[in-house]
Amino acid sequence: MPELAPLLTFARLTIWEASRRKLLIAVVVLTVVVIAVTGWVFTQLRYQNGPSGGPLVGEVQLRLLASQLLIFTVFLFAGVLSLMAVLVAAPSISADVESNLVLAMLARPVRRSELVLGKWLGLAALVVMYATGAGVLELLVVDWATGYVPPQPVQLVVYVAAMGLVLVTLTLLLSTRLAGMTAAIIPLIAYFMGWVGGILGGIGHALGIQALSTTGVISQLLLPTDGLWRGAIYSMEPAAVIAGLRAAGTVGAANPFAATDGPAPAFLAWTVVWFAAMVALTLWSFRRREI
Amino acid sequence: MVDLQERQAAAATAAASPAIHCVELTKHYGRTVALAGLTMTVPRGEVFGFLGPNGAGKTTAVKLLLGLIEPTGGEGWVLGQRIGEVVVRRRVGYLPELFRYQPWLRAGEVLRLHCELARLPRATWTAEIARVLDLAGIADRAGHLVRTYSKGMQQRLGLAAALLGTPELVFLDEPTSALDPVGRYDVRQVIHHLRERGTAVFLNSHLLTEVEMVCDRVAMVDHGRVIATGTLDELLGGQACRVRASGLDAGQRRSLSSFGQVEDDGEWIVVRGLQPEGVPDLVAEIVRMGGRVYAVEPRHQTLEDRFLQLLGEGHA
Numbered sequence: 001m002p003e004l005a006p007l008l009t010f011a012r013l014t015i016w017e018a019s020r021r022k023l024l025i026a027v028v029v030l031t032v033v034v035i036a037v038t039g040w041v042f043t044q045l046r047y048q049n050g051p052s053g054g055p056l057v058g059e060v061q062l063r064l065l066a067s068q069l070l071i072f073t074v075f076l077f078a079g080v081l082s083l084m085a086v087l088v089a090a091p092s093i094s095a096d097v098e099s100n101l102v103l104a105m106l107a108r109p110v111r112r113s114e115l116v117l118g119k120w121l122g123l124a125a126l127v128v129m130y131a132t133g134a135g136v137l138e139l140l141v142v143d144w145a146t147g148y149v150p151p152q153p154v155q156l157v158v159y160v161a162a163m164g165l166v167l168v169t170l171t172l173l174l175s176t177r178l179a180g181m182t183a184a185i186i187p188l189i190a191y192f193m194g195w196v197g198g199i200l201g202g203i204g205h206a207l208g209i210q211a212l213s214t215t216g217v218i219s220q221l222l223l224p225t226d227g228l229w230r231g232a233i234y235s236m237e238p239a240a241v242i243a244g245l246r247a248a249g250t251v252g253a254a255n256p257f258a259a260t261d262g263p264a265p266a267f268l269a270w271t272v273v274w275f276a277a278m279v280a281l282t283l284w285s286f287r288r289r290e291i
Numbered sequence: 292m293v294d295l296q297e298r299q300a301a302a303a304t305a306a307a308s309p310a311i312h313c314v315e316l317t318k319h320y321g322r323t324v325a326l327a328g329l330t331m332t333v334p335r336g337e338v339f340g341f342l343g344p345n346g347a348g349k350t351t352a353v354k355l356l357l358g359l360i361e362p363t364g365g366e367g368w369v370l371g372q373r374i375g376e377v378v379v380r381r382r383v384g385y386l387p388e389l390f391r392y393q394p395w396l397r398a399g400e401v402l403r404l405h406c407e408l409a410r411l412p413r414a415t416w417t418a419e420i421a422r423v424l425d426l427a428g429i430a431d432r433a434g435h436l437v438r439t440y441s442k443g444m445q446q447r448l449g450l451a452a453a454l455l456g457t458p459e460l461v462f463l464d465e466p467t468s469a470l471d472p473v474g475r476y477d478v479r480q481v482i483h484h485l486r487e488r489g490t491a492v493f494l495n496s497h498l499l500t501e502v503e504m505v506c507d508r509v510a511m512v513d514h515g516r517v518i519a520t521g522t523l524d525e526l527l528g529g530q531a532c533r534v535r536a537s538g539l540d541a542g543q544r545r546s547l548s549s550f551g552q553v554e555d556d557g558e559w560i561v562v563r564g565l566q567p568e569g570v571p572d573l574v575a576e577i578v579r580m581g582g583r584v585y586a587v588e589p590r591h592q593t594l595e596d597r598f599l600q601l602l603g604e605g606h607a
Contacts, residue, residue, distance in 0.1 A: 009407050013393075020395040100389040104452060107357050107385040107462075108408035109377050290320065290360055 002117055006110040010118020018088060018126055027084060031134045035141055038073050042066060042145035066148035067238050071257050074232060077134055078160050085127050085164040086187050089171035091180035092119050097291055113283050123168045131161035152235035159232035163225045167191060169278045176286040190223050198226030199256045224271045227263050234259040308371030310335045310460045310491035311356060316365035318351050325351040327515035338482055338492040340506035342598060348515035349495045350388050353462050357385055370459055381410060384453035388464035390446055394438035398429060398448050401437060405452045419455055427451035428477050442469040461485060464495040479505050499594040511601055518601050527597055531563040532570050535586040536577050543580045
């Protein structure tokens, strides 16, 4: 059984490495710049005057617009987070094995499982820290600029963080066997395919094409990122938007930036099972790896 | 009370057990045989040289003994515990052949990490790190990032890490591969220091002169098998004398076997097992038979001679 102390040592080492390699500072600076730019965009909406001299958009319209713009902005952040998660996790185990760095560490009284779980925990902490920090800051800026706060801000941050965690988990599994570059490309392609799969599923659902619907469901089960992204969208949509989408009927389901319903409890339960299965597979894969 | 007695009995068994004992330890990588049944015993407190040409399975043996990889067959015990047991690694130090440490850490931080992983009491870390940095000769560079270290410096850092926590057994896998002559001398001093402290050292090397200088006992491996093992005296088989002489026919040269085992390459005659006091008699005999002597070199057989001889026998 893995013990907690060495596991936490490896987790701390992973976070330490990210900060020493100036990755954290680069990501934080870029994120703050992007948030500042989106803040400027949102203020333009609010304070731009129309032809009559009054505000270009009214308060209700402004909130609706803000809610839609926020969805695009969060999509951008989720993309950055996913990319970062993959790029940091991909060399995490493979580079240490290739450079023989693991030899000296694993010759200590530690288990391979402690190294794997520690690295996962460290990477997960980085993802959660980024999702929370960037999410809260962005929501505060949007609130300050437009007065709009999405209906379920906590769920939003949880869903976006979970997307990052899915990618970290899949990438770490691949990193036990594949070189950094390959271990990064596969999850990124899977991420985009999952997104496209979700759109196809939506179209299939809207048009009643069973094969496409099934494709969407299968892609969500294989990689739950798109299902979680739907959850993030749902938590950002004001009641009026949801009502409008529902009124539009099945057509609303085909929009990749809209969601008529939150994720089903069965899907969320599956996501938990997916995490457990991937981590178990990672432990098994690294235990059998020759070093 | 029974519990205490059991613990004491277990401790006594552990202390009496050899540093390393393995029986038919085997490792296959697919169809490649890296180690083909390693059987040997390394006593506690000795410096044990593990010699072999490249690809003989030396590093594989070390990785198996440390539990870094799983054997395909056979069994082994390190410090009285089965190989692969996590706890035994608390009492073992290891300098890998292909050493590498986190380039983004400072040397002192690498050692702190290893103190933490080795589960040393936190209160001892600072003194322990200062001690091993000093032993490895890099105390003045402890605050520098590992990425600024030369290869030799990194090997010294690896040596320092292997010495942390007063281990009972230290594996050094080609410990001088990146070091200059001064570095090699320093490593020999460290090995002497470990021997004085009663630490067993398992030295993997193909640098035979180095092994000859520090080891009490050696095992020679080739193609994943031990081809000879013993103390240096046992392996080298005593003295030898080399004579360059002309004017003797083949029969006369063969007749010198009364002095010892004769090897004759046409120019030089090597007589093994000849004590130094027998050398004048050998020369007198050659002269008596009408031979002309140009050079006489009484000497030890070197480990290299013996090693090449054994490899030759193995391949014949």
